[in-house]
């Protein structure tokens with residue numbers, strides 16, 4: 114009899130502890146989903162919610178603060194999202210806070226980010242609408258990256274033709290061989306060559322990167338780790354475009370110079386020396402050289418900056434390592 | 448159309464088992480209720496299985512974590528290890544492995560026990576002693592197993608998660624707090640509730656199969672062995688079939 | 704025979720002190736016709752041995768009597784009630800008055816001797832005071848001479864002891880009829896003899912009516928008032944031990960060789 118009682122007591126402990134864990138599990142989940150805490154509602158309108166679902170987390174300056182309660186389609190361009198925010202955030206979120214949709218990790222759940230604005234404003238209360246910010250999502254990012262790649266490739270070809278022009282222009286070579294030409298012009302041309310090489314390499318790298326990203330290889334995770342990627346990417350793209358325009362003006366400058374020299378020679382103005390003695394030509398050439406010098410410098414600078422940009426740094430480092438390895442392998446005696 | 452002998456035997460067995468199950472429902476909810484015996488069976492089936500379940504669950508949590516880590520590191524999502532392991536344990540591995548261990552321990556012991564009771568006429572003796580053996584032996588065991596397995600699954604989950612916590616800490620250090628937060632953060636009601644509900648069915652299946660096999664054991668000690676063995680085999684297969692059905696059903700309801 | 708006549712006859716037989724009347728009993732499993740028109744009467748205080756080869760359907764017969772098997776046809780009247788007709792509660796009431804000693808003892812392996820003995824008590828009478836129960840257990844164990852085994856498990860006992868405990872469990876309800884299914888099978892001759900002596904002793908002490916199934920001639924000689932030979936599903940021959948021993952039918956003779 115006593116044994117039966119003991120057994121039943123043990124059984125009771127066993128069952129109760131099992132149920133306790135179940136309750137704990139459900140309670141913790143419920144707590145995470147804000148089923149039990151006191152909350153209030155805020156609303157946001159989006160054009161595109163990018164697969165946001167009810168129950169997704171809401172973060173205020175990166176702190177878990179609530180969940181998405183409802184997603185309502187108002188019309189073909191407006192989606193109203195109702196957010197359930199913990200009461201403790203009531204003293205933090207102001208009416209001018211910016212709401213955006215991000216991703217937890219690259220392929221993770223969507224998350225609603227509420228970022229406070231620096232300007233003063235009243236605190237948001239139950240039912241207030243906050244303003245939303247459009248986002249770059251992964252797909253768009255890849256699209257842009259693709260386009261950027263084409264741009265860089267174009268720049269590279271442009272530069273290449275410029276160099277070819279310089280190379281094939283006998284007049285210019287004569288000019289350069291002349292000892293009276295300032296040394297820096299020669300350096301400038303060399304610089305252009307280097308820049309071209311770099312741009313071409315860059316184009317290749319980007320090309321690889323884009324195809325890797327598109328085919329979903331590991332670099333996806335390596336490069337695009339952050340929700341902040343959008344900003345970095347924009348920065349990178351701006352730089353690339355700047356490089357492009359610089360390269361353009363550079364090319365224009367060089368070809369103008371060459372054209373000028375050619376023209377001069379063709380119009381029978383005589384030898385290079387003759388040209389240089391011509392004060393007009395000399396002045397023009399001097400300006401051109403100056404511009405080219407500046408252009409190549411700027412181009413190189415931007416190229417470097419791009420390389421060091423947070424977004425692509427890891428990628429380029431890897432690329433370099435690969436190159437070094439290949440070089441080492443080459444340099445080994447057979 | 449002639450039915451092959453083996454499929455005929457299979458079908459007739461399936462029919463018998465269905466009839467046996469129907470008998471459970473018919474008899475199980477009518478007085479008289481064998482409360483004391485039911486409690487005793489709960490103790491034997493539930494409490495006594497805990498050490499085995501705890502051990503396997505602990506090892507499983509630990510091993511699963513250690514096995515998953517390399518891939519997680521490869522993908523650069525090592526920090527998601529608790530979340531992944533938590534979901535795997537709560538959704539699938541906890542209930543199914545616990546149920547399989549349960550089938551091995553309880554299914555076979557029910558099959559052997561009832562089988563030997565049948566063979567040595569103990570079931571007849573019960574009936575002669577004014578006891579409905581079906582109620583006394585089958586209904587109590589089936590109810591006890593149905594109710595105890597979910598409890599075991601819950602405790603198994605908890606122990607598994609603890610094992611996994613230790614597994615996470617072999618290579619890295621994560622505070623217990625952070626670990627739990629990460630686990631719970633990624634769990635949803637629809638991870639826990641279906642897996643909890645399906646464990647009732649696992650328990651029911653294991654006990655019904657064990658009781659059926661034992662209750663209808665053929666004469667001789669060899670028959671007892673066969674009952675125990677086929678109880679384990681059939682109930683293990685049933686567990687997977689139920690698991691498949693459960694995932695289909697939760698899918699239909701959109702809980703996946 | 705019409706049913707009315709049957710009933711009339713049953714009533715008459717009961718008045719003559721009949722505890723058990725089996726008439727025109729048929730039982731078959733598929734094509735295996737085990738009992739074919741079997742008849743038997745058992746009077747109060749009588750001790751009848753049913754003799755038959757192994758597999759001749761003796762256990763089937765006795766299980767039909769206690770309601771564990773349902774006969775295909777025929778009447779089995781115990782205390783005037785036809786077993787196949789009555790409902791579960793009535794059957795339980797009759798079973799409380801009919802003891803059954805199983806061939807394989809059927810002691811509950813998972814219970815101690817005490818729990819084994821208490822089991823039918825608690826089952827048949829919903830409320831019995833604990834000291835009353837203890838007293839009855841003690842008495843039943845004393846009857847079979849095994850009072851010291853009360854807290855042992857059946858697995859710890861020898862074959863003869865187990866048979867005695869099984870007998871004690873049957874006795875605990877003070878049954879009016881005891882059905883013995885091969886009580887000496889599987890025991891050595893000496894132990895078997897002890898069991899038979901015990902059976903006879905109990906028969907005298909409680910004035911029970913016994914139906915003993917056996918193919919052990921020792922048992923037949925010592926315990927029987929009347930012997931029935933079950934052959935080919937029928938009551939092939941009937942009489943006292945001495946009468947049957949004189950019988951010249953070769954089929955009867957083979958039992959006495």
Ligand SMILES: Nc1ncnc2c1ncn2[C@@H]1O[C@H](COP(=O)(O)OP(=O)(O)O)[C@@H](O)[C@H]1O
Nearest residue numbers: 732735737755756757758759760761762763764
């Ligand atoms: N439950 C059952 N199902 C099918 N056949 C049975 C069953 N019980 C007994 N039999 C058959 O009935 C016959 C008589 O068995 P039984 O009465 O146990 O023999 P015994 O006279 O040795 O006690 C045997 O041929 C046996 O195969």
Ligand SMILES: [Mg+2]
Nearest residue numbers: 761762806885
């Ligand atoms: Mg028999």
